[in-house]
Amino acid sequence: MRKQFGMPEGEKLVNYYSCSFWKGRVPRQGWLYLTVNHLCFYSFLLGKEVSLVVQWVDITRLEKSATLLFPESIRVDTRDQELHFSMFLNIGETFKLMEQLANLALRQLLDRDDFLEDEAPPRPVRPHRNTSALKRDLDARAKNECYRATFRLPRDERLDGHTGCTLWTPFNKLHIFGQMFISNNYICFASKEEDACHLIIPLREVTIVEKADSSSVLPSPLSISTKSKMTFLFANLQDRDFLVQRISDFLQKTPSKQMGCVIKGRRASIAEPGAESPLAPEMVTELPASPDSPPGGHPGFGAQEAPTSSQGLLKLFQGNSPVEDLGAKGARERMKEESWNIHFLEYGRGVCMYRTAQTRELVLRGIPESLRGELWLLLSGAWNEMVTHPGYYARLVEESKGRYSLATEEIERDLHRSMPEHPAFQNELGIAALRRVLTAYAFRNPTIGYCQAMNIVTSVLLLYGSEEEAFWLLVALCERMLPDYYNTRVVGALVDQGIFEELTRDLLPQLSEKMQDLGVISSISLSWFLTLFLSVMPFESAVVVVDCFFYEGIKVILQVALAVLDANTEQLLGCSDEGEAMTVLGRYLDHVVNKQSVSPPIPHLHALLTSGDEPPTEVDIFDLLKVSYEKFSSLRAEDIEQMRFRQRLKVIQSLEDTAKRSVVRAIPVDIGFSAEELEDLYTVFKAKPLASQYWGGSSSAASRRDPSLPYLEQYRIGASQFRELFASLTPWACGSHTPVLAGRVFRLLDQNRDSLINFKEFVMGMSGMYHGDLTEKLKLLYKLHLPPALSPEEAESALEAAHYFTEGSSSEETSPQERREGSRNEDAREKGGEEKGTSPPDYRHYLRMWAKEKEAQGETIKDLPRMNQEQFIELCKTLYNMFGEDALEQELYHAIATVASLLLRIGEVGKKFSARAGRKPQDGVPEQDRPPTPEAQPAAAPELLPPATGDLQAQGGGDTHLGRAPQDSQAVVDGGSGEGQGSPPQLLSDDDTKDDVSVSSYSVVSVGSLPCEDLPDDTVLVGGEARSPTRSGGSVDADWCISFEQVLASVLTESVLVNFFEKRVDIGLKIKDHKKVERQVSTSSDYEPPGASG
Template structure:
């Protein structure tokens, strides 16, 4: 393969010259083609692996006689190809080069000729060519080394050393979306590590004497130490992102989707990264930080940034330096000095963007004008023309969307963020009740409808705060685009006036953006949710009356109805959360200060952006933040941390504080001061407040001797928090202006425990601290030390630990749920669980898994135990002896097993089901296995289209199902009087009212029969078409078995015998009960007089196509066409065999008896598949030709 000429200074290092002429040299890589233990091969291989420089083993160099510089002109991995290139050079180039007199001209001619050959042989780059050639080569090497399918995408790879013992092995760390891999080649020895990110339990940077400056990755089984990185910070950041993505998959059961919009994004001065996925992950991290800081919707993507931009401060009449951020719908600005000035400009409000050269003396200025007559001037903008074009492009898209929204009106409303939310359409007009509910939506806060008595001093304080806020609006504007300055933060800390609280909450939470971009969305939700019955709605009804009982509004229907509509609407919007306790308290306070639609969007902002993962069944986000809090407590107050840990309070306090934003332990008019700061500064406020309260009580808590005393101490402190009469923080004559006393402290929230405020009507006996003082102290002590960025980093670390601890709990619950008897050891069950869990998570990551929707409020946290049909097929083929031969026809049998054990009919099996299925097919006694196989071929599990002598195909299965239903309906009668059982042959005279068992009940009876320990479980007889299908399965099971030929002889012998036994019923219309021949001796005695030549035969090969076996082994079945029409009408449906006859016949054959008594070694099977790591790698990655 020709390559663009590049200069080579040392030609003979690690290379051997094979051929040479005046101008060209053909070389082979030293050690190539020789034994692997050859010293040259070992040294060169190690050198290439360490430097990741392994080139193709053959190359051609160009050199003139008097030059010391070589030029690489061709490379190849095959000797045939490189010899072809060599012959082409000798044939086409040598004669031409002989005509040149100057060596420089010869070199120039050779380089130009080779470059032209390269240009003609290689296709031109396209827009989809987003990765470098070196990375593509590394990606192919990664897939080859670790056997990864095409779906497994490499994100990036780094050179590092792995500490094996006390010696580091230099190699390469490959980071893919779902796996962390390491490969090292050192002096002929390969070493590999392959670990799923979902198996990682801890990820941290360490710097010890044994492992200096390293990254430690821990799993449940072992720990790995990697060091000697060239880019350690970048590597650890990417590893943290991938581990966090894996934890998100464990929580949400959602796969990873590439952002292909990055390819077409208009950008400038953006360096091309070697990996497109690496660029994608970097863009996601930047977008997440951008959305978090500016409180933007979850689907907003950062498009680009401009450094060293200045904005004009209209209040102080000066410019402020900072960074401009661009997204699809917003232009934002952050000052270089924190909290000096921040601005958010929604493009939906912008009407003009223009160069401001004629409007201002500032250089390179851009002027934004909004429809609210406000303007924003940005100066010192590099590449101003490019930015204006970019903004024009974004503005045109925003204008199009705005026109579409206005034209659609309220007819259709789209969910705002992830694909897990609901797309809502206008409800039909006939839904009168829901229409009535939507018309009753509150358009004003409940506080205005149910005013609370206000103390005179409190009223004066409210007027004073209102004047200051009004002056702030005059200086810095109002609404989403207001200038957010240090003065704003000071006013927020002192408390927002009641009349402005709704507006400020909406602005700083980002809910105002959702409200503006989704007109009519809430009304559509109300219409569809209130009359809908669901588990979430039932839970909401139980919690309505305990949401905020101290306020009069929630003793009246108008307040309760509004709260119901908000909570039910959110449960409809986000069914993965549905409803979680503590949401009712937040929504009730929102309704006091906001109208109903505003309260809904505030709830959305809290649940989906400000406190992510808090409000699900396992409150994962709250557990993560609880660990973060106690790590901070250990850093700032180590003595108190150790004492609380000794008392056992680490896991008890503060969970309810964070879930309810302190509403569960403070009066609501004190807690709203904390909520003011929370909406402005984010979750760090909750941490600062908690640490401040613990710091204030540190000495007293250290004296507590038990947890009860400590809880009582915190309870008294929280009950004494009150309002003050003025803006003076400290004073001796502080007067409590709280309109409601504080509640007792709710210390813990456990699963299934209602979350609500305790009685707030109790009298407060002792004042502890004013709420404004508490907030001020929290900012003074921890405001600069606890930042959002620091909390996010700590969350990443603790989320891995929390999620993995919950996964361990899922494992323990899964093992406890397995019904006895358990035929496998705990170690085998553990290994099987994690293997199946890993396969499931790989499906999720690659987008192959679909959870089937789910109802509102359904918990998908145990997605690993929800085994779908595709995964069950692969697991069945891997671990069951019936599928171990890889015969694809066994998928039909697997499908019937899945149908039998899918008790709920939702298309999923549990881990308990899987364990019992593997035990029934590979570990149970022979009688249970044969009974299981027999049941799998009874209706309604098997719907056969084979034509019977007396029935049509479309009637056979239904009639047999009816027979089976009647059989099981009379089991109790059979057990008491077994001699009276008689098989009816007149299905047409059977009325439908006699069907006492439904199809579901019949399948449940079959399941009980399979799992029963009794050896004499009665089963209905099997007719001829179902018997033929069962015998097909017998042939399929033994394909490629080591005793295949002997097994086929036995199958033919037993099959012919059973065919003869089935003909017995044709000679006796009133046949005795099949259970009367229960003993094997009786069965064998009844078999002896039967002759194989009793009726004209047909070859069963005509009925089972595609099964390869010796032609001499032909099972003979009586031909249907040998019977007269009268015979068909009278006795055709009487052909049958019983399970006892089937069992006794099988046990007469040693080969079959031995096969069904062999027990599998599950641990050995699991070990074989652990190296593959992906059970369905081949089937999912390959496509049919």
């Protein structure tokens, strides 16, 4: 498989299936290969070969359909093609695996951090993983996600196995059929009949696991007892002995002490049937009746303990006033409390209670305020995380004190906007508690940090729970119940907004078209979903929706939203614009009331600002919930997850397209590329860091993508990836010399010296090669052969024959080039120091970067440093290789030979004006490593510019024209390394010179060592090493140097060179060829298909 599709060793095959690919109206029978990162298809039929490779991250639509043209097929859409596959042996299994792989790939495009480790694609831990093992990993991942979502368990919980069984339910005296699930910390049960019974038993609560006597009525029973003195009886277990052993193994690994609950140094024992319980009653500690009253193990805040560390703000500001004083509302509140107490007696209380349809009915009737915090913790699963991480929140608060980041600034800005109408947040006590919770979460999850709307939700959580409880409820919301909602791009909210639009089309078809025309859904749904209606409804009504949300999840939010639209159908159909429709919905939600609330009414800020003369009729929140369940109860959690996957494809690809357009707009208009070309360049550029994310590379994927940076700088590539792009996109193809030139371009573009370049730097380099004028292109080539683009190793390799460096003096004055290099090094050190810190850089860091970017460069051709002899040799070598594939190859070779010999003599003449005579260099410091100092640089005399170059050419004799020889001419090349000064020159033909592209294939011939008058008429001066007759062969002429103005003037004397550099090249064709190679799409007639291999 890797050989067939050109995949690296890191790409793993998951599975392959026989199917047909529809190419036009003709099906091509072949094999569909599903790898971790690619969908591949291969077919070889009747001499025709079809090979196809599609990245999962490029897929915009994936669905299973059955039409007349494509019966029972799978449709795969990308941005530029539509693919259909059919004739599967098991289309359901294939489509499910494709969904998993596409979903995992899309996670790479989200702003996810490493601590959400289960979202990363599976990586083999052994070098040789077979296909079935990798597929088992994916199946296990899918089961884990479903298991955690069903029972609201922590993200690190791993399902060990499940088995069919029955559970004895004492509240109705029945044996209920269902599935038992075992994981490393929990035993869970789910009935086959939905809502019949759900059960969660943490192993930290288990005291006894006992095998009871079997009977015909109760075969293979298993009894589990907990600290809260509840006993659960399971039966009809297939392999009871093995199950008991697994539970025993997990119990041994369970900490014996959690939040003050101790089993006195003993683990729970496994009792045989009929044996006495090994634990005495006094050894069992009962679970606290209410998690709202935490045990003494809860962390405090030191000596000066904040009141909010132990109770909610509502209790602090309302006190414990008896409900008897509230009349009918108080009586109804007492009835709710009594109903819940009865429920606790029958079904249990705490984490281990039976969760049935009766529980849901009580939640829909409203949770009493005295129990709201406790039930939110239990229903959301936050209680499990809180008791298994004692002291975690207190440590976060302590560590985040005095720390400053962009998130803390945003938090401070929004603190006083959090429920300003509530008295709890009109003083410093509530504000300080809110600040601590939001800051602690920002430091727990720096990828999210802080997002708008988190302050509103957290302020409500603080009303009904302590700071630590509010923190863990926020964790449950952001990381499990509302995945990807609270990040910089609110992807999760946009996904559910797409689901809402889809449901509106299906369930409210008469209203859907009107809402789309008005554009209302996209405007209203984000505020509804992000704040759980807390920002659009009166507070006492919205908390009832939050009650249902913690029990039902996102399903109830969608139901309520549909019910609101349904209730306002007639008015919305009569609206003429978006503003009118928004007003209708806003006024309706402002008057959704909770007539049963015992809290003092809090005026809704939005209602006060939009109150009119004729307020709409008040709607009771419980009536709205009842209607939502009656009309839209057909929604199921499984269906919502399927719709989330479909919408996630659209949303993420839409966001990527938006990011691409933003990047294109941010590129300067004078860059030369069109918008379409920039978009194509961004696509191929972004593919490289994504590939390294799943195939690995020299630097981590996190260093290649930084979501905190602007879109323009998020994706970054390393040197090896740049060489691949450069080889396929550059107009300066240099054959085998191309990787060397690519390395120099990369070092030139990498201004901050972090071994990575972003898209802007990449485009600037490409623009110089494609759209610069002659001067700009030559200037770029010139700089590519100076430090830092030219590394010292490359410069030394240009003169392998040199045995020593001549001595000369160096100036103590720092040159402008050194000052620029020092400044860049300081920037790199500053950036490196910031990257080593634990906190993300604040906004001032980005302001400094922006200011530096806006500074005028002011670099002119006169600012460029002079080029020494070694650097000139490398420049000649690059030019020599650059012309190898051109149609005017011979003319270009002759022209560059003429220019090279001319520049050699200019450098020799320039030595006469140098003030370096008699000065010696520092010991051990090569001359070429020191930039020329002002007093050491030769003067640019007027006679060395174009008028004088003609005179210099004339000195060679009337019949001698350097570089303009016939096809069969020969080149004079210095012997270099192995020969002394007296060695005769070696004569090479043009063909020999072309074939040899190594550094030693030519060298610069000095005017002093071989006068031009002595050359025959058919001789071509290819170039070589400039030296005076007094120096030994192969050594460096320390005084020889040229300036960029001299290079430019010399090139302008050759029209063929001018035409070459002014020739326009279409980058679109090169991008198209690059994409074709990347996709590996080919068609041939003489290729035998290889066997499937991993």
